[in-house]
Amino acid sequence: MKLSLVFPSWSSKFGDFSAAARRVSTFPPLNLCIVGSIAKKVGWEVQIVDAHIEDLSDQALIERVGRFGPDLIGTTAATPFFANALRLAGLLKRATHKPTIMGGPHVTHFRELALHDDLDYLVIGECDATFETFLRQFEQGNRDPDVPGVMMRREGRVLFGGAAPLLQNLDEAAPLDRTLLPNDLYFLGTPNGNKRYTSLQMSRGCPFSCVFCASDLYGKRVRYRKIEHVVTELRTVIRDHGAEHIYFLDDVLTLNRKYIMRLCDAIESNHLEFTFEGGTRANLWDEEIAKRLRSCGLVRMSFGLESADEEVREIIKKEVPLESYTRANEINNRLGIETTNSVIIGLPGDTRESIERTVQYLCTHREIQHVTLNIAIPYPGTEMLRMAERREHGLKLVEQDFSKFQRYGSAVMEVNGIAGPELIDLQRKALLRIYACSWRWLPVLKRFGIKTLLTTGARTVLSLAKSLPAQIRAARERRIKENA
Secondary structure (H helix, E strand, O other): OEEEEEEOOOHHHHHHHHHHHHHHOOOOOHHHHHHHHHHHHOOOEEEEEEOOOOOOOHHHHHHHHHHHOOOEEEEEOOHHHHHHHHHHHHHHHHHHOOOEEEEOHHHHHHHHHHOOOOOOEEEOOOOOOOHHHHHHHHHOOOOOOOOOOEEEEEOOEEEEOOOOOOOOOHHHOOOOOHHHOOHHHOEEEEOOEEEEEEEEOOEEOOOOOOOOOOHHHOOOOOEEOOHHHHHHHHHHHHHOOOOOEEEEOOOOOOOOHHHHHHHHHHHHHOOOOOEEEEEEOHHHOOHHHHHHHHHOOEEEEEEEEEOOOHHHHHHOOOOOOOHHHHHHHHHHHHHOOEEEEEEEEOOOOOOHHHHHHHHHHHHHOOOOOEEEEEEOOOOOOOHHHHHHHHOOOOEEEOOOOHHHOOOOOOOOEEEOOEOHHHHHHHHHHHHHHHHOOHHHHHHHHHHHOHHHHHHHHHHHHHHHHHHHHHHHHHHHHHHHHHHO
16 A cells, blocks of 8 residues: 655745745654654555655646555645645545545644545544554555544544544654655755754643643643654764754753753763754743753754733733843853744734834844744634634734735734734834844844845835835824824
8 A cells, every 4th residue: 555645835825935934944744754654664655745845836746646656645734734735635636536634733623624525534633643543444445444533524424533642652653764755855044054954853742821822732741752762863864864953843942951951961972963953931041051952062042032012921821031031042142052032913912012012122132133023823723713713802813714824924813903914014114123233134144044135125125115005094094093
């Protein structure tokens, strides 16, 4: 039996920000690699086609999959890219006359609402513990398998085997077979130049309750792999697949201090040489842990700052003192660790004044050199979506088209009278103001490169110029309304 797994292209959906998105966010599809490893374990032949990294046209993708001759075709999608993944699944199904299956966060949250005619099966939640059973039954000719976590529709009825259990012991997961991926195509810009890289996950789960995060996907209990298994995987990707840089996907890299210190000891004792990056909370960061990680290859760390307005931070349950960010950034600047600070506008409770306070904070704190500024998106499974549906904290959901659930150049909610077009303008203006600070020019040039920087900047300025007449009219109407 043969399984084709397809990762759809996505960066073009970011419009003016596509070049920057492609440069910093092209991740190997490890979720498909997990599925492929399970399939190979039970004797299936597996093909993974990363249409994004290979920049494949629809026709080229159909021909690639057709030549392989699969018995089953799988794909995955986050919410903004679900429509495109569904379209591709339909094209492949009609071209090959083979059944299709989809997993990922979107179908996990929407379940039967995502079960369109072009999809024969959905995988809900983690597949580690049950997908092997599904494949064995499928191979035996059972097209209606009663397997936890698998959903299908038959004669108008939805059949669902119930929730799949979370894999409690991550070390029981099938080892990732990265030979399925085009490893020589994954590169990432780092402070040390463009590096061949891959991503790696040591844990699943997050104990915190930020309203914009779908933390129920992996659960609140954090599950860790054994250090020795992580080191084995690191050794494989470095020595066998040529990875020079690792992106750790853990939700909070330094949540378990003892674990991360033991990892550093293991990296050094095994003489593993690579650079890496990850993300954590600023109040779980200090000079000792920064120095230890830096000595093992850390070159970039990400913090979720989100907003500088204290009332908004309380609403979104961001339980990190604001001063933690300046302190953490100052430590990293001194140690030569590049730092990314994620900011969101349009959050629950946001007003024009609170957004301005956040922008002013970013324009006056020189310790904070690199900022990603997003528009709030109420992804499925988040408390923020439920707030928007209940119209709490000034939120109003105004767009149901999931293809527009993107953080750049798109806004699907209003907040306290700030409509979508104005949020998009505020995002562009804020980015220009933030990166007009001369002390940010060199860090951002190193991060994105001159070509990407000029292209994105020029498109942003042009978009602002085109929208200026509408901005003037909206401001005039607002003043009239306020004075009425």
